Amino acid sequence: MRGFEARIGGVPVEPAVASHFEWIDRARGIARLRTAEGDLELVVEGRGPSEWLVTVAGRRIAVSIQTWRERMLAEAEGSARAHAGPVEIRATLPGLVVAVGAEAGSEVSEGQPLITIEAMKMQNEVRAPRDGTVTEVLVEPGQTVATGTPLLRVG
Amino acid sequence: MRGFEARIGGVPVEPAVASHFEWIDRARGIARLRTAEGDLELVVEGRGPSEWLVTVAGRRIAVSIQTWRERMLAEAEGSARAHAGPVEIRATLPGLVVAVGAEAGSEVSEGQPLITIEAMKMQNEVRAPRDGTVTEVLVEPGQTVATGTPLLRVG
């Protein structure tokens, strides 16, 4: 397919056989795909040229469509990130910080609860991703955080 | 209003007092207008910079928004057209030509039925707009016409 490869969660995926693709509402990503099993309507949203979010039967699936060159570049970058020092922990959901159980300098072990975020209805624990030392705490109780807000760093 | 004038059917119209205008769906022309009487949702579709079709309470209204310079140019052009010789009669609805009652050279009088077009459900007569001589017949029975298709010319 013109040198593109599809990956989901980093794993190469063989695209379904499809004979036709058309946009029904391009601005909002509604598209129609004809496969051997029939026509499907999907939502296909671009996040830059190689990153796509495809909603199939209600499930939103992140798909990378990359050329060989793009893949090599991305892997090099990812590899560089993995070897970098501190881990930054970010909020995975929007909510209110209700408790912070660590401070700069705390020794923490993998899985230890560090911060409690209250989303609309629930108390959710943010846990240490690995053993280490907290180098910086970036939020405090009472603060509202969005998805992706940096919470703290573990060295 | 920055030198613009609004006209409907060629007649200047005083715009309603409005404090806010925003697009809800710009691609399709859905907009919200705040007037002294409350908020309204409308469909506002552009046909070139100065011609707009605004649907208010289900009625589609053609509005010209022109600067003084644009208006002068348009009027000069319209005046030139009005003095030109033959009148071209065009279809005002899509349909099937089922009868043609004139040929080149026919003398016709204002209001005389010339062509019958069958739209989905009805026989519709196209009549002579003024006295004159038919100079050209451009369609024949059995032909399908779209809105705006030239039907015949009267000299």
Add this chain to the structure above:
Amino acid sequence: MSVRKDSSSRDGPPFGRILVANRGEIAVRVIRACRELGIESVAVYSDADASALHVRMADRSERIGPPSPAESYLSIPALIDAARRSGAEAVHPGYGFLSENAAFARAVEEAGIVFIGPPAATLAALGDKLEARRSAVAAGVPVVPGLLVPLEDPAAVDLSEVGFPAMLKAAAGGGGRGMRRVDRAEDVAAALETARREAISAFGDGTVYVERLVSPARHVEVQLLGDRHGTLVCLGERDCSVQRRNQKLVEETPSPAVTPALREALFDSARRVAGTVDFHNAATVEFLVDAGGSHYFLEMNTRLQVEHGVTELVTGIDMVAWQIRVAAGIRLPRAVTEPEPRGHAIEVRLYAEDPYDGFRPVSGRVGAWRMPDGPGVRVDAGVEADTDLPPQYDPLLAKLIVHAADRDAAVARLRRALDETLIGGVQTDLGFHRWLVDQPEFASGHYDTGLIGSRWGDGAALEDAAAGIAAAAAMAARRSSLPGAMPGLLVESTDSGWGRLARREAIR
């Protein structure tokens, strides 16, 4: 014909696959019924409809020809081919197109496929309106006074017994086509000519007859449903008196003009007419009701009607599902034969046509498309946003149907739903419906088939308030396109306060 079911059992779908021989909203309606019954649906499309909503909603689709209806949706060979190719066990014809065409029903039957409708012979008998008039008379049902034979040479017939004004009608007619009003004996010849031409063009048969014009009149019809086992049920009446060019625009049930006694009489007449033919399907018997409450048989259609939805809402019976089931030989159960109507339903038809210019059909492309929803609102649509409207087909876009506990609540709900509706790209009849819902005649239920002609005409001239709003919006839109325009405040703020709300008054 393979009848797969002979019991009222609802185990398993009545058919495996159905070809839907239609387009637009009715094709969508039938496809939905198939999906709910677990039946695969096969859409058909002309080249103008390759990406149409009904094609996208069906499980499969078959191309049947170029845009011209004669070569696609009216082409019996193309449809039979499509049914065979797709392996369909039954064909649903919808309404219009070939739904009442005896030759099509026969071709379907001969292909070993079930026609979801009556036997071809019934269609042939009912297709001749004049023959149907004679049968009704024989069954003791009142018909509109007039001829029981074709009108051939007007000079040879004494029409004074029919009386004027009179209506010329095509014997093969339906849907308002081939009809002409005549006010004086001397106009008959010319009108006959036009009516014949229209009838030949629409139906391939120029036979025309004449009836007295009943006016003022209400158009009231009775919905029937029958199975293959002799069961016949009346699912109530519908009032379809809001018409332009003899075509329905708004329908409601129950009819505000029908008393319990009249309802009994209408049901009795409908049953008598239905008894003259063999059918197992949805069917409608249409009547005119005059100012004195007398009713006259007009015609019987053994197919689904556009306006079946109001009956579905009030009875709670899914008529399309039952049409399909009875075609498979399933018996109507008591839940259907003893309907318990509840509340009041009104349908308005949203057409691409210009009510400010004689309800002239328009084609083009629908842009904005926002339909109402919420309690008691049903929309059966054949289009969505950004849909081309081919000029070859009927301009019906959607049906907006409301249901509420009583008529006043239904009218209020309809007004609310119309307020929520936005359509762009083409002129529609939405403005007419918004006007209608505020008319005292409609609010009180006291209207007749003359309402549009006498009260609407081509609509009121554009009011200053609406013109001013249109001008303000267009000016703001133009300014929003200028370089450096700010979003939001795009018109001069001369008054940001909120006055006493008069929005509806201002723009109706």
Add this chain to the structure above:
Amino acid sequence: MSVRKDSSSRDGPPFGRILVANRGEIAVRVIRACRELGIESVAVYSDADASALHVRMADRSERIGPPSPAESYLSIPALIDAARRSGAEAVHPGYGFLSENAAFARAVEEAGIVFIGPPAATLAALGDKLEARRSAVAAGVPVVPGLLVPLEDPAAVDLSEVGFPAMLKAAAGGGGRGMRRVDRAEDVAAALETARREAISAFGDGTVYVERLVSPARHVEVQLLGDRHGTLVCLGERDCSVQRRNQKLVEETPSPAVTPALREALFDSARRVAGTVDFHNAATVEFLVDAGGSHYFLEMNTRLQVEHGVTELVTGIDMVAWQIRVAAGIRLPRAVTEPEPRGHAIEVRLYAEDPYDGFRPVSGRVGAWRMPDGPGVRVDAGVEADTDLPPQYDPLLAKLIVHAADRDAAVARLRRALDETLIGGVQTDLGFHRWLVDQPEFASGHYDTGLIGSRWGDGAALEDAAAGIAAAAAMAARRSSLPGAMPGLLVESTDSGWGRLARREAIR
């Protein structure tokens, strides 16, 4: 309080203007009811909602503060100010936010405005779930075995009589907040800590009590409607057993688990509980039903519930309209007090949340938004296409409600409606609902509150078929963006034939 009507007359609107003290779909629902009743509606909005659907649909609107709920939708002074400024005669609180807040009801009453709900004293009495438990016991209604007093020092109480597993519950609770399951006595102290913190945060009151965990259990509730003249009607029950984190996701009526005898018992208990308080409004009495068919009172809410729509569809009664009318002193007529339920209705809640990740709420921006319509489908939505979802608020996007003649038909209709639904921009629970409707437990009606936990978890791993389709679509989309791409055929045509249709099987 000015009560404008004291009869069942429906001449003229019950109020002139109502402030809707809520947002999202329920604000839209109340605004629609106002419009149909001829009442002017006043929306309120925080800065995050200035262009929200409920604001655009209302006749007028009032800003009440910044996005934080505490400073806007939960701010009593801001709402009272808005009501006064707008000249509202009544306030409808919707559900959630301040709908059960006695202080708010009192403030509204003291401002001389009608609170569409019960007297403040009733809210105060019912707000304490522990107090409500004691009242139910006194009224002879069975409650879940457990404490009738707060749990303060777990070490000082013998919980063996309650039994394990047990549930800790906030006395001021509701909506699943402040609840914790405890499996062993030694876990009580830690769980109590968390439950208290959640309760204080959510309700400002850390009182917690303990009940035995009834499992397996069905969550069944009875809908009541009462007027100011002592009339009280049971409008049937709803089954709300499909829950995640003790919050409802799907509701239906009638409950497949309720026999006529159990229905009588539930109605009797509901009336007894309702008799302990003074109310004139919509109200719900919630019960657990165990595997043996015994029922236990949980709580009573004297407000509209999210799931009121299924009851409206089956009874044909517009509950919001009647809530408003009874608040104006209008008497419930016989059409309401003698409901005639018809058919079966199911509601699924469309939330912006990730069912593949613990139903985690998500915020963002809804892009594509295509809701189903056609027969038997009702959508009550709070958003439309291109709508921002502020992170501060409940992620309910819309309720999709279906109605059909019986439960099997309703399930089939729900499946069809879910098939038609497309939402982009954010992950929603649509995939969960599509899964649910195909589960044998759901199809047969034999499910309980443990269904999601035991059968869904975080959903199945992504299947190869769905992954392949996503990959094909993304690849085609990328290729469609390349210079020189042709519309239409954007993927290589390796097979243009149509195989036997297996679309649903492939992607479910």
